Amino acid sequence: MVLDLNEVMTVYWNFDDTSITFEVHGKTKGWVGIGISPSGSMADADIAVGWVKNGKTVLTDRHGGSQNGFPPVDTVQNLELLEGMEVDGYTVIKFRRLLVTCDSEDLDITDDTIKMIFAWGDEDPSGDDLSGDDRHKFTNRGVKKLLLFNLPETDGDAFPEGETHLTFDIFNNNFLVPPVDTYYNCRLFRIPDFPSKQHLVKVEAIIQKGNELNVHHMDVYRCKDNFNTTNVNENTRCFASGMPEDFNSCLSTVAAWSIGGGAFYFPKHTGFSLGTPGDPKVVILQTHYDNPQIRTDMVDSSGYRFTYTPDLRTYDAGIMVVGHGISGLQHIIPPNAESVLDYSECPANCLSETLKAEGHDSINVFAVLLHSHLLAKGMTLRHLRNGTELPYFAKDSSYDFNFQEYRMLPEERVLESGDSIQMICNYNTLKRENVTVGGLSTENEMCQTFVYYYPKMSLDFCETMPNSTSLLRYFGIGRVKVVGDDYIPDLNNLLIQSPPKYENKTVMEVLNSLNWNEESADDFSLAARSMLRVQNCISKREPTAGVKKYVQPPKIDFPLVETNSCSGPDSTTDKTTSSTQQLHGVYLSVVVALLASLQQSFNY
Structure with missing residues (x-):
């Protein structure tokens, strides 16, 4: 992985259940350093610095202080030097460390998003160790966001040997982005006609240079087969009143x-089907532009390159969206709190009915993409079965809005009929003075995950939201009516009719007048977690047959307890906290699952 734009610093790594090995290459004859930082600065960072001087390799384990400054050497050195050399103008340092060292001067290495800081010096330290005089130049440093448990892939690694590959593109075409802070552009495309079934095996987003911070996300959606194609290659504003029906x-x-x-690579035994009667023929490229500076000169041609093969793989893969349905009424996030937990589900009722209709007993999940907006600091995707929480599908206690990457699961996970998925988003709202609601804008929030699995089902969305009546009742609000031209209800266009003390105020006005703090936010979160849910179970663009409109939130009798090798069991049920690999909790969850099964068998 190249760390900087000038390709001076490169890092390679690999890991097992207990340790991780790094190999750092720096285009310098001086020292090289990498670190893991909570904030992206040297403050509180866990740092490794090495050099080769007079034929001897030196590696030091260091840490940042409470502020940016010179990093002192750790009391205990927890880095194992494996190799060091200086050759052809490069310094190469290879070392290994434990994922969890139980050292207060080190940071645990987890499956969270990490900020890897890096720096290099043009010369070796003047003495036996680094000193303040060996400070790097201002330009000889940087930060790179990574998922260390996601090893980078290339075409050579990811494709089966001898597989044939072809590509097609769908791109925006010099689209002039309107001068508004949030804009969703929808552009219609016709998928190429294929002579026979093909498998899509690689999906690569290509962002126009200069627009990397403005293209927030891009999704491609299949349209119905009898779609009116007169608007192919034309742009329209998504979700607006003028959008074609x-x-x-x-x-x-x-x-x-x-x-x-x-880029996303499908596993070698799976691919997304193209070219058959049930496959996409017409698609929409939906591009979310984030334009906080309200630029008038932004022109964009970002889009996708799709790699496909006629050499069919074993399984057709599917993608479904799980989590909290997007709503400006039923997704409420209080302000002025360091932690606000939001719960939503892909309910067992939706999954079971879909599996039954498709003739499957289970599906295999192999990858996920967590998605939220600016307030999210942590996301967890839980796996529930018969009241027992199994090891989670994904968890990121350091979620970063500006780094949203696919996560390949360490092992495929079987999702059975009767299972459910729970999505937890942990929001930090200390910088917000008013209530935030769900919505499409970057300033609104989302709490969703794209789940990749096989064999393919027709399920598109598996989501829940708290019942709106229950939400309004929690705040003491009775009758309301929608006002204005927007027929979609949200907190701003719902005018309260009862009780009299709130009459003629909007729901948003009432909620913003409340005294929100950590305690009141926790109280609301706990109440919303237990409210009756509205289920959004959509297959083939229609509500799935046989599913209920309302479902109860899942009951978890045996939450997952992850073992912490330094301090013993650590329950992660309610707060999204830092963890080691999810496999640490496997054995305990298996035991409690067995106990639950026995309890049901004997009717305890």
Whole structure:
């Protein structure tokens, strides 16, 4: 992985269940350093610095202080030097460390998003160790966001040997982005006609240079087969009143990418089907532009390159969206709190009915893409079965809005009929003075995950939201009516009719007048977590047959307890906290699952 734009610093790594090995290459004859930082600065960072001087390799384990400054050497050196050399103008340092060292001067290495800081010096230290005089130049440093448990892939690694590959592109075409802070552009494309079934095996977003911070995410959705194609290659504003009616039928996910993400490779035994009667023929490229500076000169031609093969793989893959349905009424996030937890589900009822209709007993999940907006600091995707929480599908306690990457699961996970998925988003709202609601804008929030699996089902969305009546009742609000031209209810256009003390105020005005703090936000979160849910179970662009409109939130009798090798069991049920690999909790969850099964068998 190249760390800087000038390709001076490169890092390679690999890991097992207990340790990780790094190999740092620096285009310098001086020292090289990398570190893991909570904030992207040297403050509180866990740092490794090495050099080769007079034929001897030196490696030091160091840490940042409470502020940016010279990093002192750790009391205990927890780095194992494996190799060091200086050759052809490069310094190469290879070392290994434990994922969890139980050292207060080190940071645990987890499956969270990490900020890897790096720096290099043009010369070796003047003495036996680094000193303040060996400070790097201002330009000889940087930060790179990574998922260390996602090893980078290339075509050579990811494709089966001898497989034939072809490509097609769908791109925006010199689209002049309107001068508004949030704009969703929908552009219609016709998929190429294929002579026979093909498998899509790689999806790569290509962002126009200069627009990397403005193209927030791009999704490709399949449209209905009898779609009116007169608007092919034309642009329209998504979700606006002038959008052609047919565009509302484009719901099935074909591809998803968010800011910071890279190319996605399907596992070698799976591919996304193209070319058969049931496959996409017309798609919409939905591009979310984030334009906080209200630029008038932004022109964009970002889009996707799709790699496909006629050499069919074993399984057809599918993609479904799980989590909290997008709503400006039923997704409420209080302000002025360091942690606000939001819960939503892909309910067992939706999954079971879909599996039954498709003739499957289970599906295999192999990858996920977590997606939220600016307030999210943590996201967890839980796996629930018969009241027992199994090891989670994904968890990121350091979620970063500007780095949303696909996560390949360490092992495929079987999702059985009767299972459910729970999505937890942890929001930090200390910088917000008013209530935030769900919505499409970057300033609104989302709490969703794209789940990649096989064999393919027709399920597009598996989501829940708290019942609106329950939400309004929690705040003591009775009758309301929608006012204004926007027929979609949200907190701003719902005018309260009862009780009299709130009459003629909007719901948003009342909620913003409340005294929100950590305690009141926790109280609301706990109440919303237990409210009756509205289920959004959509297959083939229609509500799935046989599913209930309302479902109860899942009951978890045996939450997952992850073992912490330094301090013993650590329950992660309610707060999204830092963890080691998810496999640490496997054995305990298996035991409690067995106990639950026995309990049901004997009717305890």
